[in-house]
Amino acid sequence: MGKSEGIPMVDVTIGAGGAVQPAEVKDVELYHPKSWVTKYVFCQDAKVIAIQYSITALSIGLVALVLSWLIRLQLAFPSSFSAIGPGEYLQFITMHGMIMVIYLLTALFLGGFGNYLIPLMVGSRDMVFPYVNMVSYWVYLLAVLVLVASFFTPGGPTGAGWTLYPPQAVLSGTPGREWGIILMLASLILFIIGFTMGGLNYVVTVLQARTRGMTLMRLPLTVWGIFMATVLALLAFPALFVGSVMMLFDRVLGTSFFMPAIFELGQHLKYRGGSPLLFQHLFWFFGHPEVYIVALPAFGIVSDLISTHARKNIFGYRMMVWALVSIGALSFVVWAHHMYVSGMNPYFGFFFAATTLIIAIPTAIKVYNWVLTLWHGDIHLTVPMLFALSFIVTFVNGGLTGLFLGNPVVDVPLSDTMFVVAHFHMVMGMAPIFVIFGAIYHWYPKVTGRMLNETLGQFHFWVSFLGAYAIYFPMHYIGLLGVPRRYFEMGDLAFIPQSATTLNIFITVAALIVGFAQMVFLFNLIWSLFKGKPAGSNPWRATTLEWQTPETPPGHGNWGKELPVVYRWAYEYSVPGAKEDFVPQNQPPAPRAA
């Protein structure tokens, strides 16, 4: 071990012969696009699919962003907007939640970053099943279109809340009962089918297509994070699939899986005996791992951003890997902490509170390791780094309120208040989206060959970061006052002081300003594509393989003639005695001293 230690790595060049035999890899049969359509539209190249996924996810995310403005306008200025009635309000919060969690965050992290980064970072030419990968995107797009279609159906989209709890989701009091709920469930089913195709690719590519020398323990943490999240998603999405199919049966075919005997407008419906709790179990069996499906890629990416921009190796790499694996395993045994208010055996409540608190341990280990990576680092406050740092702060904030809410005694009174809204927006809204922004600023130069504009980036960061706190800090306070969530308007309630109304207006103004900053970001994305500063192949002087491609943006097949060979882990920054302050993963060690 450590043969090269103490030997100055001065005269080492990539591909210096002699140290190692050439890689014995069979050349993969590559798919070759023959026309414009197969190159840019029905394309099987993971990089193109990644961009398609990202653009689709960001576009539908923009719809959800606009919905959030409408929600905030209604909350700050109730009964000022004739276009927003109680029904519309419920439809807005439902679609906002569902789009953000599934169609934006999940799709962007796994379909977008997963597709782009996995093959490049593990040193393969493409995903292992390129055709299936392509179909995955088109099924995802279909799911998005079905979802969007529900806005244009009679009755509009469903207003059942993003959790779609029966029986209300299927009853006529809920907006979108006619078509909205059917299209919502159909869209989810499609999304899951599409995701499973993509997920198989991500997992098998990491397992089987790693280049020579890329052991599991040399994988960048980004790949570890996306890999674990994909495993979680493959095992958790079936629960949502089962729930969706069964509810679709209840709605369309009149079965009683979830629908109990119930009166509607004085009429006895034909349903009987169904168990709404069964749906809640299925939904949250998916729903809680979903939090980590979004969080684990963020954990991985942030580790790489911090290490690269602080020019320091990641602290406790092994611990980081073990923490990812154990968080993944634990996330399957905490689901019922979302159901404390649904009524359950107190012993179950105790069990789920205990597992919920235990999961804080590996998570805290990761936070310590990020902080210790920064300790004595050569911190460059680039835009990706700023976003990575803001993630740590925000995630800790949201995580701490999670510790409160993990306990049934605290959760029961707070569960239906804005406190919960503030908690989950901090921990799985703002925190992952900051990582997404950081990652876009970090990898945009590789994807396009041009840097994003730094000034606009700084503006985007500071407005988003400070704005997020202006929005969500007061929201915790409003929640503690007892202001309920999901309410269209408060009316005159004695326990809600005037200050809560004033704060609501403040939050809305902050939300609109943050929304404006996102427009600046979009402008930056498009403007820099044409006018951005040329980036060169490795602008951040990073070690991982994607920065060592012969072409930027990487060409078809990623690596030119020969696959890269890996000799070291991904975090060799500021190595004593090395010529540069980073040593790429594919740089061979110096020849042994005779």
Add this chain to the structure above:
Amino acid sequence: MSITLLFLAVIGAIVAWWLSRQRLTAKPWLEVGAIDDFPGTGALSLPAATIGLGVFLAVVGTLFALLISAYFMRMQVADWAQMPAPKLLWFNTGVLILSSVALQYAQVAARRGRMGDVGDGLIAGGLFAFAFLVGQLFAWQQLNAEGYFLATNPANAFFYLLTGVHGLHLLGGLGALALTADKVWRGFELGQVRSSVQLCAVYWHFLLALWLVLFSLLTPWVGDFAIICRQLLT
């Protein structure tokens, strides 16, 4: 949800066993050098399709574990009325077993290099599987004729749902089988079809095992047995 957790625990154990052999305790910051110094830590040497099928079976298994969990949870509500399983299901089960046997035959033939037998096995397996699906549709029709409609009782609904989802998976398998048979027909080399035939056989055996589990659950006496077991346990 205990059945789902049990199933995931099995998957977790397999993953843990595999991870434990990947030197997760290595200190990568000390281990600079070529892969030859660290044997057994490279990428899996199995073909991608084999691993892909393994992962896919884990996903399908989870899907059915969840459906079965839901089945047991819903069964506890008072309105549950188990319906009789049509006799035809026993015949269908036999046909599905024959289908699996035929594919096993094809797989063995592929391993021994008898190309002609591979084609026969695939076609026989496909026909038997198709017969199974038609038989399932007849079973549905019989039940409908006897008044056991989908929405009459949750037990009926689960019967149609479970058999339907199983049938769709078999239908997907038939698609893959058709592609493989097409390769054999067009005279591909044995080496090019051997792994496809093998994967088809594995998928068929999995779906057969799954069907046996589902069939035993849907048969009334097993349902009663499950209720007795649960009463003993709680």
